[in-house]
Amino acid sequence: MSGNQAASQVGAQDSVLLLSRKFKAPRERVWRAFTEPSALREWWGPEGFTLPKAEVDLRPGGRFAFQMRTNEGDFHNLSGTYKEIKAPERLVLSWVWAEGAMAGVETEVTLEFRTRGDGTELSVRHERFRTRDERDNHDGGWNSSLDRLAKVLAKR
Numbered sequence: 001m002s003g004n005q006a007a008s009q010v011g012a013q014d015s016v017l018l019l020s021r022k023f024k025a026p027r028e029r030v031w032r033a034f035t036e037p038s039a040l041r042e043w044w045g046p047e048g049f050t051l052p053k054a055e056v057d058l059r060p061g062g063r064f065a066f067q068m069r070t071n072e073g074d075f076h077n078l079s080g081t082y083k084e085i086k087a088p089e090r091l092v093l094s095w096v097w098a099e100g101a102m103a104g105v106e107t108e109v110t111l112e113f114r115t116r117g118d119g120t121e122l123s124v125r126h127e128r129f130r131t132r133d134e135r136d137n138h139d140g141g142w143n144s145s146l147d148r149l150a151k152v153l154a155k156r
Contacts, residue, residue, distance in 0.1 A: 017139050049071075059085065090111070107138075
């Protein structure tokens, strides 16, 4: 491995993205926002993105496939496999981009949904990034997406 490649590698703590959000919605509703295609289409993706394709086979070993569209008309395809499903508490899935710098690289996402007072706390653990840049790019995407989810949940 060359010096440049070694410098781009990250330690275990740098390969993990941790996020936490509280939503003013019941846990079951937040769960459905992540597991039902019609609900996902309302919010999934960073600001300015749409989700023309959302396929969900919600069972252990089942697959999901999302196609996001940017304002500019570019498409980003994401797919993975559900590894663990404990409704409405915990969802673990693989995450693989079809194009771009991370094409074919499998990361893993763990979502935990906890009732907190009159709302739901969502914990996101996205791990196995190869570089800090990959992690930080996903940090921006997740935060923008979760901002959109908060707006959708607040409307009802």
